[in-house]
Amino acid sequence: MMNTLILIFYLIxxxxxxxxxxxxxxxxxxxxxxxxxxxxASVNHIYSLNGSDLSIISDIxxxxxxxxxxxxxxxxxxxxxxxxxxxxxxYLTPSINNIFNQxxxxxxxxxxxxxxxNRGGSCQLRSLINLNLIKNSSxxxxxxxxxxxxxxxxxxxxxxxxISNTYDSICDPFYEIPTISGRHLINNEFLSIIxxxxxxxxxxxxxxxxxxxNIRLIKDFFxxxxxAFEYKHFSxxxxxxxxxxxHTGKYKLQTKIxxxxxxxxxxxxxxxxxxxxxxxxxxxxxxxxxxxxxxNILYGLFRNxxxxxxxxxxxAICTYSIDYIQETFFQTIxxxxxxxxxxxxxxxxxxxxxCIPSKNLNDINNDYCPDENDRFFQxxxxxxQLIEQTQPIIEFNDKVNFTAIEIGSNxxxxxxxxxxxxxxxxxxxxxxxxxxxxxxxxxxxxxxxxLIHKKPTLKNANLIVLTDNQIIKQNLSICEQYTTCNDCSxxxxxxxxxxxxxxxxxxxxxx
Numbered sequence: 141m142m143n144t145l146i147l148i149f150y151l152i153x154x155x156x157x158x159x160x161x162x163x164x165x166x167x168x169x170x171x172x173x174x175x176x177x178x179x180x181a182s183v184n185h186i187y188s189l190n191g192s193d194l195s196i197i198s199d200i201x202x203x204x205x206x207x208x209x210x211x212x213x214x215x216x217x218x219x220x221x222x223x224x225x226x227x228x229x230x231y232l233t234p235s236i237n238n239i240f241n242q243x244x245x246x247x248x249x250x251x252x253x254x255x256x257x258n259r260g261g262s263c264q265l266r267s268l269i270n271l272n273l274i275k276n277s278s279x280x281x282x283x284x285x286x287x288x289x290x291x292x293x294x295x296x297x298x299x300x301x302x303i304s305n306t307y308d309s310i311c312d313p314f315y316e317i318p319t320i321s322g323r324h325l326i327n328n329e330f331l332s333i334i335x336x337x338x339x340x341x342x343x344x345x346x347x348x349x350x351x352x353x354n355i356r357l358i359k360d361f362f363x364x365x366x367x368a369f370e371y372k373h374f375s376x377x378x379x380x381x382x383x384x385x386x387h388t389g390k391y392k393l394q395t396k397i398x399x400x401x402x403x404x405x406x407x408x409x410x411x412x413x414x415x416x417x418x419x420x421x422x423x424x425x426x427x428x429x430x431x432x433x434x435x436n437i438l439y440g441l442f443r444n445x446x447x448x449x450x451x452x453x454x455x456a457i458c459t460y461s462i463d464y465i466q467e468t469f470f471q472t473i474x475x476x477x478x479x480x481x482x483x484x485x486x487x488x489x490x491x492x493x494x495c496i497p498s499k500n501l502n503d504i505n506n507d508y509c510p511d512e513n514d515r516f517f518q519x520x521x522x523x524x525q526l527i528e529q530t531q532p533i534i535e536f537n538d539k540v541n542f543t544a545i546e547i548g549s550n551x552x553x554x555x556x557x558x559x560x561x562x563x564x565x566x567x568x569x570x571x572x573x574x575x576x577x578x579x580x581x582x583x584x585x586x587x588x589x590x591l592i593h594k595k596p597t598l599k600n601a602n603l604i605v606l607t608d609n610q611i612i613k614q615n616l617s618i619c620e621q622y623t624t625c626n627d628c629s630x631x632x633x634x635x636x637x638x639x640x641x642x643x644x645x646x647x648x649x650x651x
Contacts, residue, residue: 159612160194162187165231167289168244169606170251171592177269178604179251180611181241183232186253188271191592194613198270202239202255223362224380224393224425225448227543227561228587229287231608240286243303247294247325250274252301254282254290263331277331281323284311291365293375295402299325300334302375302402304365309358318349319363320377320400320408335405350408350489357488362393369431369438371462372507373402378417378429378440382488393446395426397527399469401509409489410510412520413469417527419458420535427455432547436462441545441558442532448541455542456532457556465527466506472523473504486522495521534573540564544606546589548598548616553646557603559586565605569646583607591616598645619643 164182171178176191184203187196232240243254243263251271254263263282265275282290285308292303301323305312322334333349352358363381370376376399383392398414418424423442430439438460445453475481480497484490495518510517536542536558544559554570563583568576587606594601598616605612619634620643628636628643635646 157612157614158194159610160189160196161610163609165233165608166587166606166611167232167241168588169590169604169611170244170246171590171604172246172268173592175249175268178611179244179246179268179271180606181244181253183241184239186241186244186266186271188269189611191613194611200266200271202241203237224364224446225541226287226364227427227448227541227585229289230561231584232286238286242282242286242288243290243292245292245294245301247296247299247301252294252325256282256284256286265325265330275327275330279331280317281305281331283308283317288364291368291377293368293370294325295370295375298402300402301325301331302368302370304368304377306364307352307358318351320350322402322408335407350412353488353490361488363488366426367429369429370402371431371436371466373509374399375402376431376465378426379414380426393425395424395440395442397465403509403512405512406510410517410519412489413472413523414486414520415468415472415523415525415527417460419456419529420532421530422454423456423458423532427542428545430545430547431462432549434549435547435554438462438465439545439547439556441542443542451539453541455536455538457534457545457558458529458532460527460529468523468525468527470504470506470508472521472525473508474501475523475525476518476521477504482521482523484518484521486520489520533570534568536566538566544586544589546591546603548591548594548601550598555598557589557591559589559605561585563607565589565603572646581605581607581610581612583609616645619645 162182164184166182169178169180178189178191180187180189185199185201187199190197240256241253242256245252249268251266251268252263253266262280263277264273266273283305288306288308290303290305292301294301303323304320305317323331324334352361361382363379365377365379367378376397379396380393381396383394395417396414397417400408401411419440419442422444425443425446427441427443440458442458443453443455476484476495477499478497478501480495482495483492484495485492540560540562542558542560546557548555556568558566563581563586565579565586566576585608587608590604592602592604601616603614603616619628622628622631622634622643625636628634634643637644
């Protein structure tokens with residue numbers, strides 16, 4: 141049944157806003173800046189929206205009268221909430237008749253959408269604006285569980301989807317869905333695994349996918365993918381995972397960042413390296429992250445507890461430059477391949493073995509990837525050298541669970557938006573973390589945040605806010621309407637610029 145949609149326009153003191161309310165729970169969205177189009181995915185539905193006013197261009201009902209799997213029955217889905225609390229899936233209710241959209245990405249004037257329909261985890265390629273079906277996948281690509289969304293990135297140069305999946309051991313058949321894989325998006329090989337010969341045995345043995353070592357680990361080893369980004373010819377994924385593979389009953393967790401090379405002729409495993417990443421002394425558990433292409437900085441939103449205990453849980457944001465990240469990966473690779481120290485295997489991908497010196501120092505650098513003809517490879521490599529920031533840029537003691545983060549930067553300052561599970565967006569500048577502006581929406585949870593129209597400057601930027609039941613577009617910069625210093629000073633995030641004698645946003649002020 142088609143959702144009831146209500147378009148509401150309203151004006152508040154700080155920002156001019158437009159919102160679209162949807163009856164079914166919302167899950168994710170993407171924005172295409174070339175066409176100013178928003179693709180919005182909810183349970184059982186996808187919408188194409190005009191980015192200027194959020195009007196609906198087209199919508200597709202994905203619900204089915206009959207499904208061919210029973211994974212979504214509540215008592216058959218293995219939930220992770222006893223180990224780690226994920227706010228952004230806590231509001232979803234499993235149902236055998238619901239279709240959950242697990243992955244939504246833009247690619248070449250079209251969208252790739254993967255859902256729990258059609259054998260539990262297949263994908264479709266649809267046109268960007270009118271959502272016409274272009275291609276359908278017959279392969280299972282994502283998990284069948286609504287609580288385990290997939291994380292992926294598309295390399296525009298080679299049109300390869302790099303995707304990670306968190307297993308639901310009850311719902312997902314062993315070896316049918318790889319933990320990490322690279323997949324073609326070209327027509328004749330749509331979503332096939334790169335360099336893979338056909339056949340089930342080939343899929344099980346392929347080093348072009350990443351899989352856990354055995355069935356016991358798939359059932360017991362906690363490994364959850366949270367965020368992905370790319371830089372140069374590397375894919376990076378951030379995870380929450382078990383600290384010790386040998387003690388699956390203890391469930392000690394840690395955050396790790398992993399990396400592999402984006403080369404078509406080299407398998408993922410042959411360049412796989414992972415390292416622990418922490419924030420300050422107490423914040424070890426990542427919630428989500430954003431990579432700023434403008435600053436080449438990774439921003440991580442962390443908390444100090446695995447579960448959501450509001451009496452003791454606090455949050456922090458830490459930053460890591462890509463140069464620092466690359467250097468730490470280089471030192472880890474050097475330690476194994478040049479110095480012959482440490483271990484490879486990680487014991488949940490392949491058995492642990494000692495590193496053996498096999499390279500000279502002049503053979504590797506920060507951009508090193510193994511030679512495709514090198515048959516002696518010592519991967520996957522697991523290092524213990526932390527990627528860390530000793531002092532967070534900000535700490536939050538609010539009695540809420542933070543869920544989303546977005547970054548806006550210019551040459552003068554950085555503005556950060558953080559959402560929580562109480563429907564509030566917290567906004568501050570890194571130059572003044574003591575002054576935090578809070579705006580509450582009538583929603584359970586902030587799922588995602590994204591700045592649009594931010595080039596060439598943030599002056600005309602809009603913030604897209606996705607909650608569990610609405611999508612909101614806000615104009616960030618309306619300070620120019622205030623013509624006196626007194627009026628300007630009473631508005632949050634506005635500042636009277638005496639040099640130019642006008643009211644400007646604080647993050648735009650020049651000295």
